[in-house]
Amino acid sequence: MNKPNIVILGAGYGGMMTTVNLQKKLGANQANITLVNENNYHYISTSLHETAAGTLHHDRTRVTIKDVIKSNVNFIEDTVVSIHPDKKTVTLKNQELTYDVLVVALGFEMATFGIPGLEENAFAITDTDSSRLIREQIEYNFAMYHNEKEKTEGRLNFIVGGAGFTGIEFVGELANRIPELCKEYDVSPSEVRIVSVEGAPTVMPGFDEALIEYATNSLEARGVEIITGAMLKEVKPDGIVFERDGELEEIKSLTTVWAAGVKANSIVEQSGFETNRGKVQVREDMRAPDYDDVFVVGDCALIMNNETERPYPPTAQIAVQAAEVVAANVKAHIENNAMHGFEPNLMGTVASLGHNDAIGSILNDRKIFGWKATVMKKVIDNRYYFKLGGIPLLLKKGKFNIFY
């Protein structure tokens, strides 16, 4: 009897948690489980803004995959090139895989909305590599400052495009980091600008009004300039152009970080799946509509909220929850049992505003601010480490500096 090949593409929240759940459910004699990822580590993408700002080292926000998978999982470090669902194969850069069950968990990539210069000239908080590059980009410009006889305009201006979740969390960390960098490089804080540029009329569009006001005050008190109602028109190597109230404005900067949009990994669309806004609109059991042996989870999956008839947001929280259902349904699939439907259980959201401030709305729309919210944020991060790797991983990577 042939053991089925289960192939999981991507080790983000969705793929990693599917793997971890599956390796508990299936013995080595029941299936071959293969996890494919381009790096040998899993990174905590909700902490990448800290890596990018330089406030938390990337080794604190990533986990070596071999440390959390068991011997019944085969890990391949390689890059996915294309998926062929009709042939049940996946082409990697260095080999070809065949599968009986596929889990697509390829995550997100930067969405540029066709804005000229954005892809070439903006930095993005996409993964460990791109985030630590931002950290070095910022530090390099500080180091350069006193070495220029004629100062380059905007050398110490740092622009963040997008004041949604990631943009605001990054700006909050940056506001804490800049004074340290000023000290490190003998620069007066008055030489530095942090500018948050957002198209919507406020930061954190969609959030509760009181939370928005709190966040705005917290950031402005630390010197962040917030420009709302501003549509980005162009990113140049030395600055941005945006439109506000019908007027074009320009801000000089060598460092524009784009945090205003992500989309599903384009491999999904290119591989012939039926897509909706680039994502696979999954069935209730998390399978692709047109293939019974393909599950999709994480940022590549569009999960419709049947009550509101709008998709759920692509959050880590939902990816982690969905991965439990995906793992259970993969097992049911190979055992010919009935599958479960996925119903997200929204626990609320907390956005940090630097290491010592945060905002959040938790169960029943209760609002929390400041210290309480920072503790809640760390509790959420720690819960994830526990789910992923149990107590050993929690102790190794967890955030226990709750009074810091």
Next chain:
Amino acid sequence: MNKPNIVILGAGYGGMMTTVNLQKKLGANQANITLVNENNYHYISTSLHETAAGTLHHDRTRVTIKDVIKSNVNFIEDTVVSIHPDKKTVTLKNQELTYDVLVVALGFEMATFGIPGLEENAFAITDTDSSRLIREQIEYNFAMYHNEKEKTEGRLNFIVGGAGFTGIEFVGELANRIPELCKEYDVSPSEVRIVSVEGAPTVMPGFDEALIEYATNSLEARGVEIITGAMLKEVKPDGIVFERDGELEEIKSLTTVWAAGVKANSIVEQSGFETNRGKVQVREDMRAPDYDDVFVVGDCALIMNNETERPYPPTAQIAVQAAEVVAANVKAHIENNAMHGFEPNLMGTVASLGHNDAIGSILNDRKIFGWKATVMKKVIDNRYYFKLGGIPLLLKKGKFNIFY
């Protein structure tokens, strides 16, 4: 009765030690002592290669000037623009000073020997600012590496022009630092090259042959490529061109560090002093030949060794020793007493090859290697801190990790 104005330009080894010695010798009612420096700190230039390699933080290698001067010294943070010895004035960027006695201790600047592109495209280990820029330049290129789809050729090649004292000390630190950076940025050490390019037939030209061989082996064992007999022809933004055995060769690199030549601060020559190779050939009492009220110390002074009829090398050791004589003679000058001649007391030299290896020749040309030499190097550094700021400064900045 008017108190004489003593003005000291520059707070390098020569200027700083002249100030520290003078403030002990002269009471506040005897003279106005003014020290001028462009930064509010004094840096230990013999440790700049560690700052540049990123192996020792610059705060460990600099001293806030106010921490070592006493209340009878007036410190001005400003940049010297020109000296007018006939008018007994000094023009600073923001003010004009008049003096009765002047001590010129303006240090060195990079000598480029007219090599095309060197000034524009090479980095230099000149001061704290330029050294920490090198640290960031190196780290930025590591951070960039995994963010390029098409790798820039030579992105991780680091070229050091000149295998004299500074060049070799820097290369030695870099050889220790690179493995750490490889780990930090998930880069295989085989992707990185450290290339030392020297015009002379060996590294450390002028040093003892056994020491040269030891240094060569130590560096090559750690992966440093040493190219000797190579004349630098051009530095481009993306590499260097050099000539060896009549052939032109090119090595790609985004980071060329020039450590092959320094010259006296050009303000000295521009201010009308009689110069020899850009330096003021001082009299035995360390005064300029043409002005009785101007002393010159450190890299701007050319001190002739009457035995060999060649100048002494411009070392920290000699600058510190000369500063004692300068301070004594400044006092003698304002008191109309006889001055002393300066006679360097050469104590030997130690060059580090990274934190765990060194070579040196000490008293009576005894050669030392390895661990013993690293200890000797630290003893020399610590002696200086003690001379500069006594036991408090020694304890604060000293290097006590002698078994490290």
